[in-house]
Amino acid sequence: MKLKFILVLLALVFSCSTDDDDNTNPVNEVEGLLLIKEIVNGDQTIELFNEKGMFETGYNDISIRLKDNATDTYFEDASLSWMPMMQMPTMQHSCPKSAITKADGKDTVYTGFIIYQMTNMDSSGWSLTIEYTIDGLEYSVTDTINVMQYENQNVASFMASDETRYILALIEPKDPSIAINDMKVGLFKMENMMTFPVVEDYTIALDPRMPGMGNHGSPNNTDLTFNSADNFYYGDLSLTMTGYWKLNLKLMNTTDDVLKGEDVTEENDASSLYLELEF
Structure with a gap:
């Protein structure tokens, strides 16, 4: 009688274990995409x-x-x-x-x-x-x-003063907030119609403004510099309120020559090189 009870118990354990294995769901490697x-x-x-x-x-x-x-x-x-x-x-x-x-x-x-x-x-x-x-x-x-077509200008294709065409693309912030945001961009040059290598060790000066709010700026921004670990440019973007922001930029080469863009002044309300952001 005792042996029969043990055999039944083992059968139940084995059955439960088999059911658990059968119910294991495969991992969805594109979950959230x-x-x-x-x-x-x-x-x-x-x-x-x-x-x-x-x-x-x-x-x-x-x-x-x-x-x-x-x-x-x-x-x-x-x-x-x-x-x-x-x-x-x-x-x-x-x-x-x-x-x-x-x-x-x-x-x-x-x-x-x-x-x-x-x-x-x-x-x-x-x-x-x-x-x-x-x-x-x-x-x-x-x-x-x-x-x-993205609703704002998140990429700029332009001819610079060195007779080179560049592509500048905004990558982050993807979800901007009222804070100092990590800003990340990619910078490439057009070598020919098929080849666009990364541009290294330039500097991108940053001056964000709100055109609809008297063109005011924000404090504690930092210029974007090259990171050789991933070949992108990083800086700090300070956003002090929600709304439309024009991210005025100046592109400078390794000897600090300005290749594209201008300072924002009382006489000049925007740079010719810019990206846009709205949140």
């Missing part, structure tokens, strides 16, 4: 995600997964690269972009960024080519994408 687009390429599908579920002008942080359509599973050891392309009436060009790398702590997610410096009024004009390698086999796929 929204799907931008799926690009089908034969036996694989490329999934593109970010926090908004769309591409916009300016800086876009993008997460990528590569799915095996036959098994409905995701590749963990692929190698990927990309080339965004804007088709103009008489020419085409690319834009600043990062390499694609494996996301920290993720098995199936790869990450990178693209900075779209412009778009058409109807969000058309851009395509995205993705090349990837799986188990030594190389693949390539190209598809059109939509790039929406």
